[in-house]
Amino acid sequence: MKILVIAAHPDLNNSRANKALLQGLNKNNDAIHIRKLYELYPDWNVDTEKEQALLLQYDRIVLQFPFYWYSCPPLLKKWFDDVMKPGWAYGPGGNRLVGKEFLIATTTGGSDKSYRSGGDNQFTISELLRPMERTVTKCKGTYLPAFVCYNANALTYEGLEREANRYAEHIRTLMPVLAH
Numbered sequence: 001m002k003i004l005v006i007a008a009h010p011d012l013n014n015s016r017a018n019k020a021l022l023q024g025l026n027k028n029n030d031a032i033h034i035r036k037l038y039e040l041y042p043d044w045n046v047d048t049e050k051e052q053a054l055l056l057q058y059d060r061i062v063l064q065f066p067f068y069w070y071s072c073p074p075l076l077k078k079w080f081d082d083v084m085k086p087g088w089a090y091g092p093g094g095n096r097l098v099g100k101e102f103l104i105a106t107t108t109g110g111s112d113k114s115y116r117s118g119g120d121n122q123f124t125i126s127e128l129l130r131p132m133e134r135t136v137t138k139c140k141g142t143y144l145p146a147f148v149c150y151n152a153n154a155l156t157y158e159g160l161e162r163e164a165n166r167y168a169e170h171i172r173t174l175m176p177v178l179a180h
Contacts, residue, residue, distance in 0.1 A: 001031060001059045001060060001170070001172075001174070002031050002033075002057065002059050002060070003031055003032045003033070003057045003058060003059070003060045003061075003123065004032075004033050004035065004054060004055070004061050004063065005022070005025065005032060005033070005034045005035065005060035005062040005064055005105075005171070006023055006035050006037060006061065006063050006064065006076070006079070006115065007035065007036045007037065007064045007065070008037045008063070008064070008065040008072060008073050008075055008076035008079070009036075009038060009064075009065060009066055009073065010073050010075070012036060012038065012039070013039075013072065013079065016067065016152070016153075016155075016160060017064070017107040017149055017153070017160060017163070018064065018066055018165050019031040019153035020160040020161065020163065021105065021107070021163065021164050021167045022034060023047060023164065024025060024095075024161070024162075024163075024164025024165060024167055024168050025167070025171075027168070028116070028160045032171075033054075033058070034162060035054070037075050037076060038073075038075055038080060039153045040099075041075065041090070042096065044075060044080060045069055045082065046079050047081045047125040048079060048083055048085070049080070049152070049154070051079065051083045052083055052085075052088060052096070055083070055096070055097065055100065056096060058100075059100070059101060060101040060102070060103060060112075060144075061100060061101070061102050061103070062102075062103045062104075063076065063102065063103070063104050063105065063132070064105040064106070065105075065106055065107075066106065066107045066108075066152075067106045067107065067108045067125075067128075068123075070128050071075050071131075072106075072132070073158070077100055078096050080135060082096075082137065084135065084139060086125060089139040090139045090140070091139050092141070094146070095140065097136075097140060098139075098140040098141070099140070099141070099142065100139075100141045100142065101121040101141070101168055101175055102136040102141045102142065102143055102144065103143075103145075103146065103147065103178075104129055104132060104146040105146065105147040105148075105167060105171065106125075106129075106146065106147070106148055106149070106150035107148075107149040107171075108125070108148065108149070108150050108151070108152060109151070109152060109153045110147075110151070111150050111151050111164075112150045112151075115128070115148075115150070125146065125148050126146070129146055129180055142175065142179075143177050144175060144178045144179055145172065146180065147166075147167055147170040149163045149167070
């Protein structure tokens with residue numbers, strides 16, 4: 001299975017958690033291609049055709065980002081707007097992503113307890129990720145269970161390493177196991 005990781009962190013070099021997750025992937029980078037949006041597009045001019053061509057080459061697309069204000073960072077939102085075009089990704093003639101697997105990988109500053117019904121954030125992480133899930137399903141892609149690294153700001157080096165290993169395993173896990 002060929003995996004494309006689209007990492008969207010505005011300051012990846014100073015990120016403890018997202019940087020650790022990507023470094024964990026680099027250890028066993030057999031069929032994983034990593035693209036760092038903020039490094040590729042510092043001017044915010046997304047190369048739509050290149051991004052679309054890349055999506056066609058991979059079986060699974062992982063969208064990795066820190067969870068900001070109950071959403072993704074703005075360049076990833078722009079990437080969605082620029083790349084997932086009608087007639088290409090959805091709508092009449094928009095069938096290019098049919099059957100592609102999509103997976104969200106995100107980090108939060110809050111604990112898992114704060115992302116549940118009745119928690120500090122009032123909703124589960126799955127509920128808060130619903131707009132991205134719907135974007136994927138509107139494009140007839142397969143939305144897989146998200147990977148979430150909770151309490152990312154408070155994790156020790158060892159904790160981050162465990163999360164990185166868990167992340168690498170999660171995104172390589174076959175669909176029937178993830179979506180049981």
